[in-house]
Amino acid sequence: MRDAVDAGSGTALGTARDQRRRVVDHPREPLPTLVDQTPELSSTYSRGLDDALRAMGVALKPAERAAIDGHVRLLLAWTSAINLTAIREPAAVATAHVADSLTALSWLRGRDVPALMDLGSGGGFPGLPLAASLPQTDVLLLEAVGKKARFLETAVSATGLHEHTRVVAARAEALARAHEHRDAWSVVTARAVASTADLVELAFPLLAPGGSLIAWKRGDLDAELAAAERAVAALGGGRLEVIPVGGAVADLQGHALVIATRRVTGRVPDAYPRDPALRARRPW
Numbered sequence: 001m002r003d004a005v006d007a008g009s010g011t012a013l014g015t016a017r018d019q020r021r022r023v024v025d026h027p028r029e030p031l032p033t034l035v036d037q038t039p040e041l042s043s044t045y046s047r048g049l050d051d052a053l054r055a056m057g058v059a060l061k062p063a064e065r066a067a068i069d070g071h072v073r074l075l076l077a078w079t080s081a082i083n084l085t086a087i088r089e090p091a092a093v094a095t096a097h098v099a100d101s102l103t104a105l106s107w108l109r110g111r112d113v114p115a116l117m118d119l120g121s122g123g124g125f126p127g128l129p130l131a132a133s134l135p136q137t138d139v140l141l142l143e144a145v146g147k148k149a150r151f152l153e154t155a156v157s158a159t160g161l162h163e164h165t166r167v168v169a170a171r172a173e174a175l176a177r178a179h180e181h182r183d184a185w186s187v188v189t190a191r192a193v194a195s196t197a198d199l200v201e202l203a204f205p206l207l208a209p210g211g212s213l214i215a216w217k218r219g220d221l222d223a224e225l226a227a228a229e230r231a232v233a234a235l236g237g238g239r240l241e242v243i244p245v246g247g248a249v250a251d252l253q254g255h256a257l258v259i260a261t262r263r264v265t266g267r268v269p270d271a272y273p274r275d276p277a278l279r280a281r282r283p284w
Contacts, residue, residue, distance in 0.1 A: 031082075031154075037077075038076070039073065039076075040073070041072060045091050045094045046094075049095070049098055049099060052095050056102065072098065075155070079123070082151060084151060097125045098129055100191075107257070108187065109133075116134070117139075117206060118130070118139065118141050119202060119203065120143065120190060120192075121143045124152055126191050127141045128156070131165040138165075139165040141165065143167065149168075172202040172273065173274075173275060176206050183208055183209070185211055186211050187211060188202075189216075190203070190214070195227065196221075196224050196231075197224070197231040197283070197284035198284070199260075201235065201272055201273045201274065201284075204235040209263065210261065210263070211261070213258075215260070217256050221256065228258070228284070237262075240258065240261075242258055242259075
């Protein structure tokens with residue numbers, strides 16, 4: 001009996017080894033680096049995005065739309081190997097990611113925004129759709145996870161956005177200590193990254209006086225805004241504004257932009273931003 005069990009175990013182990021050997025012998029196909037190497041998007045994606053943009057009153061030039069669509073094609077091609085998004089159905093990506101990212105476009109186009117930093121860009125939302133739609137704005141996509149930063153670099157190059165968009169693989173805390181980034185940015189954006197109070201702490205040291213953080217939020221924000229008010233006061237003062245967005249798009253109802261604007265005068269204390277462990281121990 002024992003010999004039979006041992007023999008069975010040996011067979012199972014041998015099978016597992018064979019499977020691992022086949023994986024080694026047949027490595028994953030290289031991920032695409034050009035848009036033309038990816039499948040075309042479905043008509044449901046195009047109709048969904050067209051309808052959402054029309055409802056939002058957002059107009060895109062052909063080159064801007066092509067860059068956005070190219071980013072989505074690469075995202076869907078890469079996400080099976082790198083978990084860039086849990087939303088993988090193209091029509092859902094059109095509204096839940098692209099249209100949602102562009103809810104800030106009217107606000108941004110109505111102001112002179114020479115430079116924009118996107119915190120925690122991940123799969124590229126909202127940073128890449130905004131970069132495509134704001135060709136006169138210098139955009140920095142900040143992403144601490146190396147494999148996600150590599151995807152962003154590929155997407156920026158493949159969609160032709162490299163002339164005014166770059167990727168940095170680092171944490172916001174590190175950039176906020178760098179002379180060339182502290183007090184330097186007109187706008188900082190952040191979507192699905194952290195609480196509004198933590199985003200204020202990360203963004204205000206990066207913002208130029210009078211600059212604004214735009215945070216994508218939804219649901220009941222009362223407690224989060226109260227904490228954000230405390231953070232704004234501690235980091236030198238400013239104002240908070242909540243702009244409901246997406247009401248005309250069914251999938252975006254209840255979404256809002258929280259805009260925290262730094263005071264034109266004064267400075268952010270050198271103690272901020274704190275490291276993540278300290279923020280966790282002493283939340284706002």
